[in-house]
Amino acid sequence: MSKSLQLDSQGRLRHFLSIEGLNRPLLTEILDTAERFTQVGNQSAKKVPLLRGKTIANLFFEPSTRTRTTFDLAEKRLSADVLNININNSATTKGETLLDTLQNLTAMQIDMFVVRHSASGAAHFIAQHVPGGVSVINAGDGRHAHPTQAMLDMFTIRKYKEDFTRLRVAIVGDVMHSRVARSQIHALNMLGCPEVRVIAPKTLCPSHVENLGVHFTHNMEEGLEGVDVVIMLRLQNERMRGANLPSKDEFFRFYGLTESRLQCAATDAIIMHPGPMNRGVEIESSVADSQHSVILQQVTNGIAVRMAVLSMAMQHNSGER
Amino acid sequence: MSKSLQLDSQGRLRHFLSIEGLNRPLLTEILDTAERFTQVGNQSAKKVPLLRGKTIANLFFEPSTRTRTTFDLAEKRLSADVLNININNSATTKGETLLDTLQNLTAMQIDMFVVRHSASGAAHFIAQHVPGGVSVINAGDGRHAHPTQAMLDMFTIRKYKEDFTRLRVAIVGDVMHSRVARSQIHALNMLGCPEVRVIAPKTLCPSHVENLGVHFTHNMEEGLEGVDVVIMLRLQNERMRGANLPSKDEFFRFYGLTESRLQCAATDAIIMHPGPMNRGVEIESSVADSQHSVILQQVTNGIAVRMAVLSMAMQHNSGER
Amino acid sequence: MSKSLQLDSQGRLRHFLSIEGLNRPLLTEILDTAERFTQVGNQSAKKVPLLRGKTIANLFFEPSTRTRTTFDLAEKRLSADVLNININNSATTKGETLLDTLQNLTAMQIDMFVVRHSASGAAHFIAQHVPGGVSVINAGDGRHAHPTQAMLDMFTIRKYKEDFTRLRVAIVGDVMHSRVARSQIHALNMLGCPEVRVIAPKTLCPSHVENLGVHFTHNMEEGLEGVDVVIMLRLQNERMRGANLPSKDEFFRFYGLTESRLQCAATDAIIMHPGPMNRGVEIESSVADSQHSVILQQVTNGIAVRMAVLSMAMQHNSGER
Secondary structure (H helix, E strand, C coil): CHHHHHECCCCCECCECCCCCCCHHHHHHHHHHHHHHHHHHHCCCCCCCCCCCCEEEEEECCCCCHHHHHHHHHHHHCCCEEEEEEHHHCHHHHCCCHHHHHHHHHHCCCCEEEEEECCCCHHHHHHHHCCCCCEEEEEEECCCECHHHHHHHHHHHHHHHCCHHHCEEEEECCCCCCHHHHHHHHHHHHCCCCEEEEECCHHHCCCCHHHHCCEEECCHHHHHCCCCEEEECCCCHHHHCCCCCCCHHHHHHHHCECHHHHCCCCCCCEEECCCCCCECCCECHHHHCCCCECHHHHHHHHHHHHHHHHHHHHHHHHHHC | CHHHHHECCCCCECCECCCCCCCHHHHHHHHHHHHHHHHHHHCCCCCCCCCCCCEEEEEECCCCCHHHHHHHHHHHHCCCEEEEEEHHHCHHHHCCCHHHHHHHHHHCCCCEEEEEECCCCHHHHHHHHCCCCCEEEEEEECCCECHHHHHHHHHHHHHHHCCHHHCEEEEECCCCCCHHHHHHHHHHHHCCCCEEEEECCHHHCCCCHHHHCCEEECCHHHHHCCCCEEEECCCCHHHHCCCCCCCHHHHHHHHCECHHHHCCCCCCCEEECCCCCCECCCECHHHHCCCCECHHHHHHHHHHHHHHHHHHHHHHHHHHC | CHHHHHECCCCCECCECCCCCCCHHHHHHHHHHHHHHHHHHHCCCCCCCCCCCCEEEEEECCCCCHHHHHHHHHHHHCCCEEEEEEHHHCHHHHCCCHHHHHHHHHHCCCCEEEEEECCCCHHHHHHHHCCCCCEEEEEEECCCECHHHHHHHHHHHHHHHCCHHHCEEEEECCCCCCHHHHHHHHHHHHCCCCEEEEECCHHHCCCCHHHHCCEEECCHHHHHCCCCEEEECCCCHHHHCCCCCCCHHHHHHHHCECHHHHCCCCCCCEEECCCCCCECCCECHHHHCCCCECHHHHHHHHHHHHHHHHHHHHHHHHHHC
16 A cells, blocks of 8 residues: 555655655655755855755644755755744644645645654655645654654665675664654665664563564664664653663663663674764663664765655656655 | 825726725726636646746745645746745744835835735735735735735636626625635625625624625525525634534534535535535535535636736836836 | 954964954954955846855844844845744754754755854854854854944945044943844954943943943933044843833933934934834834935845855855865
8 A cells, every 4th residue: 555655556655654665766865866966055156946946845743953954955955945834833732623724735735745744654645645746755753653764764774884795783672652663663674684673671662573574683682782873762751651671771771872782792893873962861872873874874864865865756746746 | 005005006906905906997807817827727737927037925824735836826927936935934933024024025025915815805905015026915914904805806706797787696604714715705795796795693693784785694595596606614623612613513503505405506606615614513424515516616616716916926026116 | 262263374264253353454354255256146147156066054043033044135135045943942952952953954965054053152152163164254152242233234334434443432221141242342442442431320331331442421412522433232022021121111211312313313314223122112213214215225234244254154154175
């Protein structure tokens, strides 16, 4: 179902909602296209006229700084006209349904929606209800997916490690609530990564996680043994108050990425984090700032990857119309 | 007074504050200009360089999504530089008067103000105090006027019905508090519509409404009899709590536009609503989504009509300077 | 320290953090460059392509209307891409440190930061931590400095008075808490103004103010005697509640600029105020609107001066990269 929704009849990207339903050649096309867009960020004038006269609406039903700002920059560097709509302050508070709000926005001839929502499936729902020429990009929906984050992570891994088919990758932390982890696991599998490990306390690991094609361990040292890539997840403050976790200190004691634990990984391992980091909770401050860390490169790469996804989906539209 | 304020010595549009004070040739010029701008929305690159280097400030003293967003899009599609200023959060909270705020903004060499305010007459007041080369567009002031909404409604009616001089139009709902209804009535009269009916409970109808040149009835079936156009008004939630209205259910029972009531109208009647709709209060959901409904076309047309008004007022200015 | 931070090895402007550390030729270069940019504001199309493809982030940790809006306009008139980031609503609330927030923003390849912060020294701190090619403009930090405000004041003075070396200038009001006054005093001294007087109640005057090269008096009539320029400071509402000041009325009685007190100044004296004004507190309403007042010209000039500072700092960067 996702497949037919995300791709058009010729297999090109129409909506970008989740990694599931895509395929390895398409993911590779996104990475290759992003590679070309990294040049734009290094130019003196960081702007290309690709999406001139196109209107992109960033629909954020959930607050976000990093993701919204990098989408905003990606859109402006592609020369699109950008509408930032914070839906909490908008017509839905006047009793209008989501579908009415959406139909009104599409009546404004908006070409593309970038959607963040706290409900899993929201981006799919919106994609099912927009007219033919309009694309939807998922910027994070509930616990379900955050596919542009996963692709910027894949881009960063490929930069440093080149060949996915020989990598060992560990994903550490609150996998249970993480849309980022879900999308990363699907992307790593699709790109041929032979060994993905999930390291988490049992209370923060989804049951039957092995069905996703990963190895689970609750022991940090064991999980980090020999890995080439360590992906730390953000521990959500609001969830730390819940019953699943005793305290920040205790989390750091068992699952914090420290210099000494990093010794278990390969000597040239890279460390990633989607941000914002909680220093001293998920990660020791010196590790976050070490030579192994590629956390800021992830941010830079995020703009190029988002430019790639936006321009590929818009290309489809221009063809359709 | 409005006339000399809104038009320059050659009868061209300088400010756009209310339908009153304008004339039929000017309204027709707006509709014809908007007709040309609808092409821009259908182009692959929805942008014309008409207002390049002009600065337009959207001064919203009252929250709004639809109106502000369509003005914003209209301005960007004309290539203007756009300032969105939410006056609640601004210097007026530091004890500065409205006039000081306005003088400061005009000192920034802003070319045009789009103003929404909860006080009737606010746009007129501002128009009286800006320098010679600056235009003011009323985006809704208190219960007084919402002229761009009325013009997008006229544009939509003309699209489907062509000749105003043979139309029967019904306006249904809370006419008392509606700036939209006031502007619609003036526009319909000015464009030669021979029969405008107001359908409302007596408590929501202004006294002496017949002086506006309309027929009043409190009976829905009677009012809808044979009309070509049904314009539903939005029932403001905050007013439904007041003494004028018993309940939403009771309003719907007597004044909701249902499929069965729609039978009274002409078979090719069109249904309009300024949005956002309260489904099940003003209008039955199936009617809102029926073939008769042109509610989403109103939204699309709103952008072209606002582009027309903005460019006509700016043209005046360029001539003046 | 400020000097080496603000200027590059060839003495060109890299960051603009405070007047201290600069020199008279550089201030004059800013004023001359701004002079050329005043033309842009008078053109029909108020736009030049100087900063096309550059990204400028306005980082406002403290609310502001006038300063943020004029920076925003200056940036758009230079054709830059503008990011407005209200840091109160952003990732710092998710527990991220200022330095992490900053590193993330620089990873987004932003070319320039315009920073307002309630802490003195914040802009310096940020300037010390951005990469080589990035510039920082101080838009007001705590009680420390507001150098673009001081430069637009100097620009305005030069417009009316031409020669700084023969001027008598009075700065009136809450000098103690005023970053504006500090920057004005340094700029006036640097440009060769022979006599700067500070007029304030003792409780609102910093101790040892004479060390800044000014004359202090607590007597308004005495201080205004024969001055060519009167600069009124804004009395912060929040500080009027403190112990330093009995009441607004009492302040006005002793330090309000009235028509009768203005008689003490030179007959062609000009009156300035950084805004927003408290009419009837710092200044009599008729004086604010009199022929002597150049308060609105200050606002207009602020855009040209900010365009000058932004383009000069960006020129340095382009050279570096």
